[in-house]
Amino acid sequence: MSTDTLFASRAPADAVPSVTIRRPDDWHVHLRDGAMLEAVLPFTANQFRRAIVMPNLVPPVTTVAMAQSYRARILAALPGDSDFEPLMTCYLTDHTDPDEIERGYRDGVWLAAKLYPAGATTNSHAGVTDIAKLAPVLERMERIGMAVLVHGEATDPAIDIFDREAAFMQAEMLPLLQRHEGLKVVVEHATTAETVDLVRAHADRAACTITPHHLVINRTSIFQGGLRPHLYCLPVAKRERHRLALRAAATSGEACFMLGTDTAPHRRGAKEAECCSAGVFGGATALQTYVQVFDEEGALDRFEAFASLNGARFHGLPVNEGTITLLKKPATALAAVSVEDEDVVVFRGGEPLPWSIGDVRA
Numbered sequence: 001m002s003t004d005t006l007f008a009s010r011a012p013a014d015a016v017p018s019v020t021i022r023r024p025d026d027w028h029v030h031l032r033d034g035a036m037l038e039a040v041l042p043f044t045a046n047q048f049r050r051a052i053v054m055p056n057l058v059p060p061v062t063t064v065a066m067a068q069s070y071r072a073r074i075l076a077a078l079p080g081d082s083d084f085e086p087l088m089t090c091y092l093t094d095h096t097d098p099d100e101i102e103r104g105y106r107d108g109v110w111l112a113a114k115l116y117p118a119g120a121t122t123n124s125h126a127g128v129t130d131i132a133k134l135a136p137v138l139e140r141m142e143r144i145g146m147a148v149l150v151h152g153e154a155t156d157p158a159i160d161i162f163d164r165e166a167a168f169m170q171a172e173m174l175p176l177l178q179r180h181e182g183l184k185v186v187v188e189h190a191t192t193a194e195t196v197d198l199v200r201a202h203a204d205r206a207a208c209t210i211t212p213h214h215l216v217i218n219r220t221s222i223f224q225g226g227l228r229p230h231l232y233c234l235p236v237a238k239r240e241r242h243r244l245a246l247r248a249a250a251t252s253g254e255a256c257f258m259l260g261t262d263t264a265p266h267r268r269g270a271k272e273a274e275c276c277s278a279g280v281f282g283g284a285t286a287l288q289t290y291v292q293v294f295d296e297e298g299a300l301d302r303f304e305a306f307a308s309l310n311g312a313r314f315h316g317l318p319v320n321e322g323t324i325t326l327l328k329k330p331a332t333a334l335a336a337v338s339v340e341d342e343d344v345v346v347f348r349g350g351e352p353l354p355w356s357i358g359d360v361r362a
């Protein structure tokens, strides 16, 4: 398929503008478990051919057996006609065994391992307390070519929350990249201009995911007219200059920037609470938001690289064969998704969005 056939903006003037790309993958999702899994999975499976599934369940997915059984629960919850493929991950702890990591990778059970600094985010209490002590695990991963996915925030409560990503990059990420010179590293949900620059500087073996919400909100949005709990996630959105840097990175076409929604559903009661849980449920409106950003930046011709090529290439997977068409035709996103007797509020839900999802071809 040549790029010439991709853009219907070259089609007759009365046609709806559209963009057709290879089917995309989501390199960072939280599918949860049980009733929540059943409720949210169809949205990710409708939009994406594959997704990297985060292991921060309670208890976390720390063994090959746990990952196999979680994968089976995801497949069982899929709508019958879906060809969605979950790509599993292992949750790293202070006690992770390098042999277990290698076994799961060689057997094709998991693709990558997730490093949560203990206490940094939702369900990270079992995470890593001292990254230097993880060296034997990271050395093994380096040797076998398995990527480590990092939630990059400092956990010292004395550090200002808006500085925690920057502090982590300096104090932990740079030394980690230096200690393990061949290790493949994904900085998850980048939120600052400096993180984007750090990833670029190590682009031969580092990459980052960029969420839809961090491309469209900044830290002021969280306080627009009052406190907006549904916009609270970690890392928290930063100043406008950072949002602009993220938009420039995502739309640059550079191979080190890839799509990762960090769709992180929490029940309304956990969000509209005295102490609101961190996470934005963006799974149902992800592609509509991303494509709008690429359109606004005049970069629709680079959307496919970000959404469908860069991540697969980084992880050494084939790109998807089918296509998805996005239409510049307004549609109102659904406001919320029911989960048992509660619901989960959809990011940009209930709003008319300028882009909508068209045909998916396997």
Ligand SMILES: NC(=O)N[C@@H](CC(=O)O)C(=O)O
Pocket (backbone or CB within 6 Å): 030, 056, 121, 122, 123, 151, 232, 233, 234, 235, 262, 264, 265, 278, 279, 280
């Ligand atoms: N992003 C979030 O704010 N929350 C995520 C965890 C994470 O990705 O850090 C979650 O699991 O709810």
Ligand SMILES: [Zn+2]
Pocket (backbone or CB within 6 Å): 121, 151, 188, 189, 234, 235
């Ligand atoms: Zn995270």
Ligand SMILES: [Zn+2]
Pocket (backbone or CB within 6 Å): 028, 029, 030, 054, 262, 263, 264
């Ligand atoms: Zn996440």
